[in-house]
Amino acid sequence: MSWLYDFHGGIHPPQHKDAATGSPIQALPLPPQLHIALAQSVGNAARPTVAVGQHVRKGETLAEPDGRLSAAVHAPTSGTITAIGPHPFAHPSGLPVDTVTLQPDGLDEWQPRQPLDWQQADAATLRQHLQAMGVVGLGGAVFPTHLKLAAGKLATLVVNGAECEPFISCDDLLMRERAAGIVDGIRIAAHALQAGEVLIGIEDNKPQAIAAMQAACAGTAYRVVSIPTKYPSGGAKQLIRILTGIEVPHGIRATDLGVQCLNVGTLYAIAHAVLHGEPLLSRIVTVTGAVARAANYEVAIGTPLAWLLQQAGMSDPNADVIMGGPMMGITLPDLAAGLPKAGNCLIAKNAALFPPRPAEQACIRCGDCASVCPAELQPMDLFWFAKSRQFGKAQERHLFDCIECGACSYVCPSQIPLVDYYRFAKSEIWAAERDKKSASLARQRHEFRQFRIERDKSEKAARVAARAAEQAAKLANQTASPVPAPAATGMDDAKKAAIAAALARAAAQKEAKPLSEQHTSGLDDAKQAAIQAAMARAAARKAAAEAAKAGDAANPDSTATATPAQTGMDDAKRAAIEAAMARAAARKAAAEAAKAGDAANPDSTATATPAQTGMDDAKRAAIEAAMARAAARKAVAEAKKDAAS
Amino acid sequence: MTTLLYALLVMVALALLLGAILGYASVRFKVDADPLVDKIDDILPQTQCGQCGHPGCRPYAEAIASGEEDINKCPPGGEDGIRKLAELLGVDFKPFDAGAAQPKPKAVALIDEATCIGCTLCIQACPVDAILGSAKQMHTIIASECTGCELCLPPCPVDCIRMIPHGTDLTNWKWRYPTIPIKAVKP
Ligand code: SF4
Ligand code: SF4
Ligand code: SF4
Ligand code: SF4
Numbered sequence: 001m002s003w004l005y006d007f008h009g010g011i012h013p014p015q016h017k018d019a020a021t022g023s024p025i026q027a028l029p030l031p032p033q034l035h036i037a038l039a040q041s042v043g044n045a046a047r048p049t050v051a052v053g054q055h056v057r058k059g060e061t062l063a064e065p066d067g068r069l070s071a072a073v074h075a076p077t078s079g080t081i082t083a084i085g086p087h088p089f090a091h092p093s094g095l096p097v098d099t100v101t102l103q104p105d106g107l108d109e110w111q112p113r114q115p116l117d118w119q120q121a122d123a124a125t126l127r128q129h130l131q132a133m134g135v136v137g138l139g140g141a142v143f144p145t146h147l148k149l150a151a152g153k154l155a156t157l158v159v160n161g162a163e164c165e166p167f168i169s170c171d172d173l174l175m176r177e178r179a180a181g182i183v184d185g186i187r188i189a190a191h192a193l194q195a196g197e198v199l200i201g202i203e204d205n206k207p208q209a210i211a212a213m214q215a216a217c218a219g220t221a222y223r224v225v226s227i228p229t230k231y232p233s234g235g236a237k238q239l240i241r242i243l244t245g246i247e248v249p250h251g252i253r254a255t256d257l258g259v260q261c262l263n264v265g266t267l268y269a270i271a272h273a274v275l276h277g278e279p280l281l282s283r284i285v286t287v288t289g290a291v292a293r294a295a296n297y298e299v300a301i302g303t304p305l306a307w308l309l310q311q312a313g314m315s316d317p318n319a320d321v322i323m324g325g326p327m328m329g330i331t332l333p334d335l336a337a338g339l340p341k342a343g344n345c346l347i348a349k350n351a352a353l354f355p356p357r358p359a360e361q362a363c364i365r366c367g368d369c370a371s372v373c374p375a376e377l378q379p380m381d382l383f384w385f386a387k388s389r390q391f392g393k394a395q396e397r398h399l400f401d402c403i404e405c406g407a408c409s410y411v412c413p414s415q416i417p418l419v420d421y422y423r424f425a426k427s428e429i430w431a432a433e434r435d436k437k438s439a440s441l442a443r444q445r446h447e448f449r450q451f452r453i454e455r456d457k458s459e460k461a462a463r464v465a466a467r468a469a470e471q472a473a474k475l476a477n478q479t480a481s482p483v484p485a486p487a488a489t490g491m492d493d494a495k496k497a498a499i500a501a502a503l504a505r506a507a508a509q510k511e512a513k514p515l516s517e518q519h520t521s522g523l524d525d526a527k528q529a530a531i532q533a534a535m536a537r538a539a540a541r542k543a544a545a546e547a548a549k550a551g552d553a554a555n556p557d558s559t560a561t562a563t564p565a566q567t568g569m570d571d572a573k574r575a576a577i578e579a580a581m582a583r584a585a586a587r588k589a590a591a592e593a594a595k596a597g598d599a600a601n602p603d604s605t606a607t608a609t610p611a612q613t614g615m616d617d618a619k620r621a622a623i624e625a626a627m628a629r630a631a632a633r634k635a636v637a638e639a640k641k642d643a644a645s
Numbered sequence: 646m647t648t649l650l651y652a653l654l655v656m657v658a659l660a661l662l663l664g665a666i667l668g669y670a671s672v673r674f675k676v677d678a679d680p681l682v683d684k685i686d687d688i689l690p691q692t693q694c695g696q697c698g699h700p701g702c703r704p705y706a707e708a709i710a711s712g713e714e715d716i717n718k719c720p721p722g723g724e725d726g727i728r729k730l731a732e733l734l735g736v737d738f739k740p741f742d743a744g745a746a747q748p749k750p751k752a753v754a755l756i757d758e759a760t761c762i763g764c765t766l767c768i769q770a771c772p773v774d775a776i777l778g779s780a781k782q783m784h785t786i787i788a789s790e791c792t793g794c795e796l797c798l799p800p801c802p803v804d805c806i807r808m809i810p811h812g813t814d815l816t817n818w819k820w821r822y823p824t825i826p827i828k829a830v831k832p
Contacts (some may be wrong), residue, residue, distance in 0.1 A: 039815060066729075089815075091815060092820070093813070093815065093818040095813060095814060096820060097814070097815060108808050128825065265772045317651060369654075420820070420823035421819040422819065422822055424819075424820045424823060426820070427818075428819060431817065431819055431820075435690070438789075438792075442692065442790075442792045443686070445773040445775070446691065446702075446773050449772060449774050452774075
């Protein structure tokens with residue numbers, strides 16, 4: 001006999017369990033339709049693998065797991081898929097979720113079952129098998145079980161048979177009637193987790209269950225421990241504390257301390273999945289409260305809740321129904337939903353069992369809530385921060401350690417629905433975190449886009465400059481042959497470079513302009529074309545002016561310097577290139593002006609009238625360039641003559 | 646006299662040494678960006694819609710940090726955003742100006758793919774590259790990356806982009822603030 005420990009706080013609400021424990025587990029006929037929601041576990045909803053109209057056999061996979069945190073969903077009986085789509089779901093939101101609707105054919109015909117040789121199989125195979133069999137935590141949290149078996153090399157496996165919440169008795173009946181199956185499950189889980197010790201915690205208000213489990217565990221090292229009845233001893237952290245004395249601190253998982261906790265229903269499902277190859281198709285549900293035949297029923301997953309309650313003899317069809325217990329359960333918004341794997345208990349409310357809660361009063365800081373909180377929080381502070389929406393402060397005070405057990409709301413003399421505030425605060429914090437995540441994604445993408453635009457712009461400019469140079473070289477080659485007797489020019493290099501740069505810049509601008517204009521302005525096309533034409537004209541004029549200036553400058557320069565006779569060849573070529581470039585630019589400008597499709601057209605064809613059009617300017621530039629060249633040639637010739645004489 | 650000299654020398658030497666250390670530290674541990682801008686930018690929703698009159702959230706953050714701009718200019722951030730900015734900057738909460746744009750429910754853009762002519766204009770407008778497509782090909786929007794900024798709506802020449810408000814599903818459903826429920830009387 002080892003020590004039992006106590007956890008902080010806790011309450012002793014009235015049990016109300018007897019109504020449903022008087023009779024054994026009841027079987028039910030198949031309902032006319034099954035609504036099997038695809039979101040059956042924590043994590044991602046399963047992906048449907050069947051089509052409407054398809055016939056499926058019992059145990060066939062309806063939907064496969066989507067990712068690691070997900071489990072498969074199966075057909076609870078043979079029949080035909082009549083619909084896949086949104087359907088009400090057993091969730092406080094009342095939001096419809098994707099659901100497979102199955103019409104049973106009444107044959108209940110199994111697909112071939114494949115048990116797993118668990119003693120030979122390695123841990124990964126076992127986990128995969130459990131995921132494919134859709135085994136999830138049946139204590140109410142529906143966490144995919146294969147992930148809970150991932151720990152390995154545990155000191156202690158805690159089996160949760162406490163079932164502390166009032167009204168619920170499905171685990172009690174399961175232990176009474178199917179203890180052997182549970183022990184099979186324990187064997188498999190203990191093997192997978194390499195658990196050193198197995199402790200089965202059962203509250204002492206279930207003597208028959210304790211006896212049955214003790215009988216089933218005879219000859220094994222598993223210890224059945226009777227624990228004092230106190231709510232919420234069935235919380236994982238609380239039960240671990242009671243049985244092992246280990247306090248699981250804030251932010252640490254129990255497995256890190258060598259403990260894992262599994263519910264008896266889950267273990268039974270593991271045994272079925274592994275030893276018989278049967279997926280999780282049904283569960284035991286306590287149906288109680290204001291019903292005529294309160295009992296534990298074995299119900300196929302997806303059974304419509306309204307139908308189930310009707311079978312149990314619910315008197316008032318409009319009564320509110322709680323799924324889960326009165327402390328932690330949720331009031332169902334729509335009874336058309338199918339039974340989910342999480343549905344351990346349905347309680348039909350009536351005024352006798354659930355008198356309406358008096359109106360909320362102000363908190364008097366009596367501290368009762370803090371003295372019962374099993375998580376050792378300060379519920380009144382959390383309440384204050386949640387109510388005033390100071391979520392950061394609530395989080396600092398470990399709001400997320402709250403297991404929403406409802407003990408604080410139960411004792412609060414001011415009748416404050418404390419848990420509702422905590423749920424509200426938690427979902428606000430989650431939403432804020434989601435927003436934060438998407439904001440940082442958007443920020444990254446925006447920054448990358450800005451970087452990309454910058455990069456594209458500079459790359460484009462470089463490309464355009466390169467192309468301009470190439471074109472100029474080509475043109476120079478073409479014009480080099482007709483130009484007779486190349487001679488030196490006096491044009492100095494700096495000026496040439498400046499002109500070339502200006503030309504490249506103009507070209508680049510012209511290329512870049514339409515892009516940026518599309519971004520910013522809503523200028524209509526005509527206007528844009530006109531502006532472009534004007535810019536081209538200006539560029540041509542500038543080029544011409546510069547060429548002319550170069551020509552003017554060539555005269556005095558060449559007379560003064562007689563020496564560059566040997567470099568004359570080069571310079572002449574360069575001058576030709578420049579002139580060609582100027583001409584090309586002018587031609588391009590003219591073409592664009594013509595394209596603009598306004599009054600420029602007739603003018604440019606009728607070249608006789610020297611007007612302000614691009615064509616004229618281009619011609620003039622060409623003429624001027626030619627004149628400059630001629631002047632340069634003459635100057636060089638004169639210089640030569642001078643030198644000779 | 647020599648004592649005085651020594652003392653002076655020691656003081657001067659110390660001053661030089663400490664000055665050198667400080668100078669080095671100021672270079673070595675230089676803070677590149679204004680941390681306040683980062684903090685403000687962190688609060689802004691990064692919708693990048695430009696409704697604040699700035700070309701994106703960061704420029705607005707910079708404008709707030711330099712005191713040029715009020716804190717109530719970002720409709721996507723909502724009043725919550727203003728509250729957080731007020732708290733960060735130690736100023737009073739300020740509601741949205743009456744005439745200015747007001748917050749509206751979050752939405753994502755959806756291209757009617759049958760109508761889309763593949764003009765690429767929306768791609769160029771999208772601040773977060775959430776639109777896929779190439780010239781003359783049908784375009785589509787990656788919903789998870791769309792911030793709902795609506796900048797792609799005006800450039801579309803065939804008006805085929807619509808804003809679809811975010812629906813609620815199990816992943817983003819929230820518990821409501823506890824209030825006394827009003828129950829419809831069932832007939
Ligand atoms: S029990 Fe209720 S009234 Fe008392 S301190 Fe807690 S919240 Fe306040
Ligand atoms: S609901 Fe949360 S705060 Fe209240 S007693 Fe339970 S754990 Fe503590
Ligand atoms: S208005 Fe738009 S661009 Fe400006 S800060 Fe808000 S989300 Fe960013
Ligand atoms: S797709 Fe449209 S609404 Fe969405 S982020 Fe891009 S531009 Fe904004």
